[in-house]
Amino acid sequence: MGVLDNKRALIVGVASNRSIAWGIAEAMAQQGAEIALTYQNEKLKTRVEQCAEVCGSKVVLPLDVTRDEDVEAVFAELERQWDGLDILVHAVGFAPREELAGSFVDNTTRAGFATAQDISAYSFVALAKAARPLMRGRNGSLLTLTYLGGERALPNYNVMGPAKAALEASVRYMAYDLGPEGTRVNAISAGPIRTLAASGIGDFRKMLDYNAQAAPLRRNVTPEDVGKAGVFLCSDFASGITGEIVHVDGGFHSVALSGAEFE
Numbered sequence: 542m543g544v545l546d547n548k549r550a551l552i553v554g555v556a557s558n559r560s561i562a563w564g565i566a567e568a569m570a571q572q573g574a575e576i577a578l579t580y581q582n583e584k585l586k587t588r589v590e591q592c593a594e595v596c597g598s599k600v601v602l603p604l605d606v607t608r609d610e611d612v613e614a615v616f617a618e619l620e621r622q623w624d625g626l627d628i629l630v631h632a633v634g635f636a637p638r639e640e641l642a643g644s645f646v647d648n649t650t651r652a653g654f655a656t657a658q659d660i661s662a663y664s665f666v667a668l669a670k671a672a673r674p675l676m677r678g679r680n681g682s683l684l685t686l687t688y689l690g691g692e693r694a695l696p697n698y699n700v701m702g703p704a705k706a707a708l709e710a711s712v713r714y715m716a717y718d719l720g721p722e723g724t725r726v727n728a729i730s731a732g733p734i735r736t737l738a739a740s741g742i743g744d745f746r747k748m749l750d751y752n753a754q755a756a757p758l759r760r761n762v763t764p765e766d767v768g769k770a771g772v773f774l775c776s777d778f779a780s781g782i783t784g785e786i787v788h789v790d791g792g793f794h795s796v797a798l799s800g801a802e803f804e
């Protein structure tokens with residue numbers, strides 16, 4: 542018996558078996574959820590289909606979140622195959638690589654800023670809007686992935702910082718809006734994890750090393766750590782939690798000075 546038995550989950554953001562979305566999909570499948578996955582483009586299709594096989598997912602659909610017609614098509618197909626949706630996971634983020642290094646002020650462009658906001662923040666609202674009729678009245682749960690760079694400044698994260706800040710504010714507005722229908726909305730603020738998206742951030746290796754040293758748990762987190770927290774937040778054990786940003790970062794966000802430097 543799993544804590545997500547009889548729940549149906551759409552997970553957006555699997556690109557490889559290193560994706561945070563994959564950690565969440567595996568953990569949710571282990572806890573009994575039925576999983577649907579999406580892939581951004583044809584290049585990623587085979588890899589996502591392989592992941593789908595592992596978690597027993599029979600629904601694998603194309604979805605580029607910048608295309609309204611893709612969003613509509615995904616939920617039309619889900620409605621055809623399923624009678625409702627209990628969980629929606631949004632693990633999508635993007636900004637042009639050349640804006641993820643160096644000076645924030647000098648390197649941020651109008652187009653790059655808009656792209657980061659559109660793909661990394663607005664898309665969560667767009668998915669919620671399309672999912673709303675399928676989730677209403679089911680004690681459903683929406684979950685997104687954010688990063689500390691949305692709360693505080695750090696090197697290289699640059700234009701993704703304001704995008705994550707917008708995403709986190711959207712979590713609160715979505716929770717406020719959807720709460721009366723019984724739908725909860727939360728985010729996990731994950732510590733740095735080596736994934737395809739993370740490889741676009743300048744000096745990512747240094748970030749990993751610094752975090753592992755400074756975090757109270759003295760290690761980096763894994764997609765499995767995030768997956769377990771995702772299961773909790775989307776399960777009935779979290780029935781009273783909404784509008785929340787939960788840090789799954791080994792405690793890094795809670796320290797002001799790294800103890801490792803004093804040892």
Ligand code: NAD
Nearest residue numbers: 554555556560561581605606633634686733734736737738
């Ligand atoms: P990833 O590269 O595995 O996943 C990013 C996903 O975004 C990919 O599946 C990609 O296909 C998808 N995507 C990008 N543009 C898209 C579009 N237009 N339409 C549909 N999908 C699109 O990397 P990840 O690190 O697992 O990222 C997942 C989420 O976790 C992101 O929001 C990221 O910002 C966040 N996050 C990552 C870290 C980290 O260190 N890796 C830390 C905190 C938060």
